Amino acid sequence: MPLPISSSLSSLLEIQELDFAATAAQKRSDSLPERNLLIKLSARITRSRAELAAAQAEQKQIEKEEEALGASVAELNSAIEAADVERYSGKRIDRDEASEHDTEQAKRRGEKAAIEEKEMELLESMEAAEDKAAKIDAEIKEIHAEGVSVQSGVRAVEAEVAAELEEIAKKRMALATGLPGEIMAAYDRVRAQKGKAGRGVTSLSEGSCGACSIKLPSLEFTRMRDEPADALIQCPQCRRLLIRE
Ligand SMILES: [Zn+2]
Structure with a gap:
């Protein structure tokens, strides 16, 4: 019968009906707008990291230039000091030699002043590069924090959906056994x-x-x-x- x-x-x-509910639950998780946001945040972090690396490279380059200028100033200082020691050592020199000494020393002091001016400019660029790097670094931390928060929201929905799917699967199995x-x-x-x-x-x-x-x-x-x-x-x-x- x-x-x-x-x-x-x-x-x-x-x-x-259960299968439709499962599809809808999965879609709710898959189509979360936060997933797109995470991709965007990740791209922004990648871009900011590249900018940070560039700013840090710029800082290093300025440091190198600054060191070279510092070495030139030290060299000029030694030369000025040595020339003065020589000039005032008590050795008799004529007027031409004295005048030549003064001209040379003035030239060295002029060079030194020019280099020191350049050093000041470099220090300003250095500060600017440091500020830039610090700003980018702060941005990265901010984006990262936002990413962590968005990610945890996505995980929460995923967990909800997983529990829902498990419940649906149980009911489905019970019904399917009778068919x-x-x-x-x-x-x-x-x-x-x-x-x-x-x-x-x-x-x-x-x-x-x-x-x-x-x-x-x-x-x-x-x-x-x-x-x-x-x-x-x-x-x-x-x-x-x-x-x-
Ligand atoms: Zn039909």
């Missing part, structure tokens, strides 16, 4: 097909397919109606499994 319809295949419609394997296989096959919108089963009501709305020829309908309750019946047009009402 065939099983009453309500206790056999109609649970397939409940399974389908013939071939029915479940046919349902899964049809709903996975292109253009089926995940709908593998529908009701057959008043001779029409609940999904594609085709009106079945009355001969076909009569044949279907008389099949055993757990028989696999499919819409001749869209191939969806049909549950008789």
Whole structure:
């Protein structure tokens, strides 16, 4: 004796509701706008890190130039001091030599002053480069903190969805156990097909397919109606499994 319809295949419609709920839950997680935001933040961090590296390289370059200038000043100081020691050592020199000494010393002092001026400019550039690097560094930390916060929001939704999916899977398994394997296989096959919108089963009501709305020829309908309750019946047009009402 065939099983009453309500206790056999109609649970397939409940399974389908669960499958829709699972798809919706997964979509809720997959389409979180925060995921795009995370990608953008990650790109911004990459860009800022490159800017920071450039600012730090600039700082190093200025330091190197500053060192070279410092060495030149030290050299000039030594030369000035040595010339003065020589000049005032008590050695007698004539007016021309004295004048030459003064000219040379003035030239050295002039060079030194020019270099020191350059050093001042470099110090200003150095400060600017340091400020720039510090600002970028602070930006990176800010972006990172935002990323961590957004990430934790995404993880929370993922955990919620995972729990929901687990619950759905349990219910689905309980319902599927009561159905013939071939029915479940046919349902899964049809709903996975292109253009089926995940709908593998529908009701057959008043001779029409609940999904594609085709009106079945009355001969076909009569044949279907008389099949055993757990028989696999499919819409001749869209191939969806049909549950008789
Ligand atoms: Zn159909």
